[in-house]
Amino acid sequence: MKTCRLLVSCLLASLLSGCFASAGGAGAAPDDGRLRVALAFAPSQNLSPYGQDGYILSRLGVAEGLTRLAADGTAAPALAESWRADDAGRGWVFTVREARFQDGSPVTAAAVVAALTRAAQAKPVPTALGGVQLTAAAVDTRQVRVTTGTPDPVLPLRLSSPALAVFSPKAYERPGAVDLVGTATGPFALTAITGTTAATLDRFDGYWGGRARAAGVDAKFVTDGTARANALRTGQADIVDTLPVAGLASLDERLVQLKATPRNTVLYLNTRSGVFADPGARAAAREAIDTAVLAKNVYEGYAEPGRGIFGPALTWAAGKRVPPEGRAKAVRPAAAAVTIATHGSRPELPEVAQVLQQQLEKAGFTVKLTVLDPARLDSDALAGKFDAVVNSRNVLLETGDPVSVLASDFTCAGGYNLAGICDRRIDDAVAAARPVADPGRRQDAVMAAEAAVLATDAVVPLVHLKVAAGIGPSVQGAVPDPYERAMVGPGTHR
DSSP: OHHHHHHHHHHHHHHHHHHTOOTTOTTOOOSSSEEEEEESSOOSSTTOTTSTTHHHHHHTTOOOOSEEEOTTSSEEESSEEEEEEETTTTEEEEEEOSOBOTTSOBOOHHHHHHHHHHHHTOSSOOGGGTTOOEEEEESSSSEEEEEESSOOTTHHHHTTSGGGOOOOGGGGSSTTOOOOTTOSOSSEEEEEEETTTEEEEEEOTTOTTOOOSSSEEEEEEOOOHHHHHHHHHTTSOSEESSOOGGGGGGSOGGGEEEEEEEEEEEEEEOSSSSGGGSHHHHHHHHHHOOHHHIIIIISTTSEEEOOSSSOTTSTTHHHHOOOOOSOOOOOOOSSOEEEEEEESSSTHHHHHHHHHHHHHHHTTOEEEEEEEOHHHHHHHHHTTOSSEEEEEEETTSSSSOHHHHHHHHHSTTOTTOTTOOOOHHHHHHHHHHTTOOSHHHHHHHHHHHHHHHHHTTSEEEEEEEEEEEEEOTTOBSOOOOTTSSOSOOTTOBO
16 A cells, blocks of 8 residues: 555656656756745636635735735735724725736726726625625725625724735636636736646736745646645645655655644534434534544644634634533434535545544444545535535635634525534524724624534534645745735745
8 A cells, every 4th residue: 555655646746847847857846936835726717806816916925905814814915005994993994005016007096996897796795794784985996995784893894805805906807717827916917727737837027015926826736735745845846835744754844834723523414404404403412522633643733623613823812712502412313324525625625525424323323435626515515415524714815704604604594504404593693793993892702602503513613723834955934824815925935
């Protein structure tokens, strides 16, 4: 078995060597000042900025919005140099900095309004705008008023979402699509996209934040984790996304950067139909799962056992966590047959599903596993086609706001409700948290809502993860980001 794995690893490394081949020969970094990046997830929506593909544009330094998510989880200036609350919290006025789009046109208030209006009208609605009635209007040439249907105290944070990036008017000339080539504002301009395999970016010399150090970026979408690790090991890639934990021990530790992240591995139980529509069966499943085994054996110590929806990356969460109340009594299943689905783009997930299969079968369930691609998994899970889903979720990915992820993932109207939960206690708790502006009180409200979610046993937090990024020895200024929105910036270079 080890021989077969070695042969596969060598083959993958050879294939990747061809992908990043240069005049310097196999394994040699090119001397053209360009960065070679291996990303774990390929575009699944034709690089639409309004879904998950928007994070590719953000991480590669192509697109940006009015604000960005700072390291401390607060909103920081991006295309907006400042902002202030207006109209009793229902509106915020943003002052747009002097900047240019990559096509040479100026960034104006009118251009920002057009971009935000297009995002608000997108179908499906971007997750960052779930339940939010957002409108934008120009105050003058450099000021934009953004309003919401109800007061939104975290609107500046919400506008940091990559789904709300600003593109030039040229990008929206074609109905139903956004032309991304040379129409954004970031330090690197997208010049070519090769299906789901590669993207080419060149430096944008007119970037408002200063000329980038690297001449460009050559990005490859490499979904196989072993191939990504081999690309780093053999010098075929300068920056590698999402290294699999199984390969970390074999890598030079100087090439690996680890950060705590708000990403969790989670088991979602289908509350709408099947075995887990019964709260007692959900309680039995939760009691059967040993999360410490997953953290130690599957993640090899690079994760912590699940404590809740919000893990140790949110340093305030542990001290404010509220015990769930009103959980159903576990009902031992009589050989109940269930299907657990997951995807393999994160190589640990199928192994997690296998361990869960063993633990649940020991508790009396009969378990079948299925592994799909991520896009198919999401669509089928949202349609209620599985009894359970094992998935990976960064709870601050879309907005940086815990209330927003609670609303999208666990309320009746939530757009990413994989468990199909519809519980009035949860909806009420989330609704109570939405308007709270004081940070401490908002955190208290978040944890009360978390307790309401966990009380249903529809969601079992399995582990809290650390993100492992690979950085080549000659790379400086890389941006490993626990929020998974940034990777290369103006200062990233070899």
